[in-house]
Amino acid sequence: MQILAFNGSPRKKGNTSSLIAAILEGARSKGAVTTEVRLHDIDMKGCMGCLSCRTDIGKCKQKDDLSPYLEKIKSATGVVIGCPIYMYRISGQMKLLVDRMYSLYANLPQGGYKSMVPAGKTYALVVSQGADNADLYQKSIRYLAGMTGSGLGMKEVGRIVHVDSHQQPAQRNKNLMDFAFTLGTKMLEI
Numbered sequence: 001m002q003i004l005a006f007n008g009s010p011r012k013k014g015n016t017s018s019l020i021a022a023i024l025e026g027a028r029s030k031g032a033v034t035t036e037v038r039l040h041d042i043d044m045k046g047c048m049g050c051l052s053c054r055t056d057i058g059k060c061k062q063k064d065d066l067s068p069y070l071e072k073i074k075s076a077t078g079v080v081i082g083c084p085i086y087m088y089r090i091s092g093q094m095k096l097l098v099d100r101m102y103s104l105y106a107n108l109p110q111g112g113y114k115s116m117v118p119a120g121k122t123y124a125l126v127v128s129q130g131a132d133n134a135d136l137y138q139k140s141i142r143y144l145a146g147m148t149g150s151g152l153g154m155k156e157v158g159r160i161v162h163v164d165s166h167q168q169p170a171q172r173n174k175n176l177m178d179f180a181f182t183l184g185t186k187m188l189e190i
């Protein structure tokens with residue numbers, strides 16, 4: 001049982017990182033082996049637009065540190081996506097991953113897409129933002145969940161939209177950290 005987390009925040013001790021850590025701890029408490037991919041820290045390139053994934057279906061031709069993790073999505077039990085809001089949208093690091101995930105979608109002859117990720121996986125989402133209004137970035141959040149989770153056929157176990165507060169960062173909000181831990185335990189319930 002493998003849970004794979006992709007972290008789109010560059011801050012090792014930031015909100016997204018703390019919440020992902022709690023989710024992964026919850027997953028490990030149920031016997032999962034967990035891996036966190038810190039997108040900011042790996043040598044990762046954007047999609048090169050070669051479209052080879054339209055014919056060599058499910059494979060991304062770009063070879064870099066992300067490549068093995070893109071492949072690993074297909075065999076993982078569940079995937080966690082965590083990302084801060086930067087300039088009203090997902091962070092640049094996360095957008096590079098989303099674009100590379102195009103390789104996990106195959107075109108259907110009648111139009112639309114089919115996921116190349118085997119069915120039966122779980123998915124959890126963490127977003128952290130500065131603005132108080134948790135509804136403000138729903139469009140970006142729906143987009144992120146759609147591209148990286150539901151669009152690939154994964155079952156969402158839950159999501160966290162955290163509002164950053166210097167008085168109480170995520171790691172000091174016990175209820176939220178407990179909730180994140182519980183989400184992690186659900187990642188193994190397929």
Ligand SMILES: Cc1cc2nc3c(=O)[nH]c(=O)nc-3n(C[C@H](O)[C@H](O)[C@H](O)COP(=O)(O)O)c2cc1C
Binds near residue numbers: 015085086087128
């Ligand atoms: C470059 C940059 C742009 C940001 N843009 C926004 C924004 O548009 N809206 C917002 O609510 N917060 C914005 N923030 C605040 C972050 O989303 C917020 O601090 C978040 O908690 C950071 O998550 P992290 O601790 O996981 O890195 C921005 C922060 C940075 C560094």
